[in-house]
Amino acid sequence: MTLSESINEILSSFTSNDLFDSHTIINELITKPEYHLAYLREYPENCTVNQYHGQIAKTISNIPNIKSFGIKIKTHTIYGDISENEVWQKI
Numbered sequence: 001m002t003l004s005e006s007i008n009e010i011l012s013s014f015t016s017n018d019l020f021d022s023h024t025i026i027n028e029l030i031t032k033p034e035y036h037l038a039y040l041r042e043y044p045e046n047c048t049v050n051q052y053h054g055q056i057a058k059t060i061s062n063i064p065n066i067k068s069f070g071i072k073i074k075t076h077t078i079y080g081d082i083s084e085n086e087v088w089q090k091i
Contacts, residue, residue: 003042006035007059011066014090021085022057023075029056030078049078057086065091 001009010028014020029039043052060066069087077083 001034001038003029003038003056004059006038007056008063010035011060011063011090016090018090019069019087020090021073021075021087022053022060023077023083023085025060026053026056026078053077060088061086067091 006029007025010025026039029035044055047055061068066088069089071087072084073087074082075085
């Protein structure tokens with residue numbers, strides 16, 4: 001399974017109007033056995049974690065039934081830090 005396929009599969013479990021941020025998707029990618037290998041395999045060489053997670057957010061933004069909700073929230077990164085993040089909505 002590719003990273004894109006994993007993200008789409010995660011989002012398929014969401015219902016219309018669900019709100020989420022990229023940290024929600026990243027957490028699923030990292031913690032679920034069915035997705036973590038795709039997350040690791042597609043991690044680009046010479047790329048920081050922040051850059052990679054930015055690429056994941058861009059992938060989310062390009063999914064047809066996902067749109068920006070127009071606000072940002074603060075959520076925890078994988079390191080436990082608080083970071084501002086775009087809120088997405090499944091339509």
